[in-house]
């Protein structure tokens with residue numbers, strides 16, 4: 001099973017990145033880190049599909065059996081970096097593919113709007129967004145160890161288990177079982 005997590009934070013030392021690397025290590029998923037991938041602003045011009053950064057992104061997305069979209073909540077929505085990366089992709093990368101959602105929020109009861117925003121956009125990509133989703137606030141982290149604290153880790157585990165279940169069901173469906 002090939003799972004990919006997309007870190008939608010452009011901050012190299014952001015909390016979304018810590019959550020993504022925690023999930024990457026614990027569940028052996030592949031990481032697309034938008035704080036490292038230098039994608040330009042999508043403009044729909046043909047030249048952009050020749051970019052090495054785009055080819056790398058689209059190959060990873062194509063090969064993924066399931067994708068976790070992770071974003072900081074910015075002004076009640078997903079980050080511009082994540083939306084831009086998704087604009088480079090299309091339904092050919094997401095059609096019926098199980099997708100899980102994670103939002104990093106500021107701790108003032110935020111995060112849900114970014115999750116709902118990603119859910120709407122992922123529907124536009126024809127993804128199959130699973131019911132479980134998580135919000136990580138600043139107090140969900142062990143900053144020295146660069147990992148999630150136990151309660152957030154537990155919720156991440158439940159989400160990952162559900163994602164894997166949906167990936168299995170999707171694979172059975174494709175095989176006609």
Ligand SMILES: Cc1cc2nc3c(=O)[nH]c(=O)nc-3n(C[C@H](O)[C@H](O)[C@H](O)COP(=O)(O)O)c2cc1C
Nearest residue numbers: 009011014015016072073074075076104105106110
């Ligand atoms: C421009 C901007 C807008 C933000 N808007 C929200 C918001 O609407 N809701 C919220 O809960 N947090 C908001 N925050 C706080 C971030 O979501 C929070 O700090 C998060 O951890 C940032 O992720 P990062 O550390 O990966 O960059 C905002 C932060 C910035 C810089």
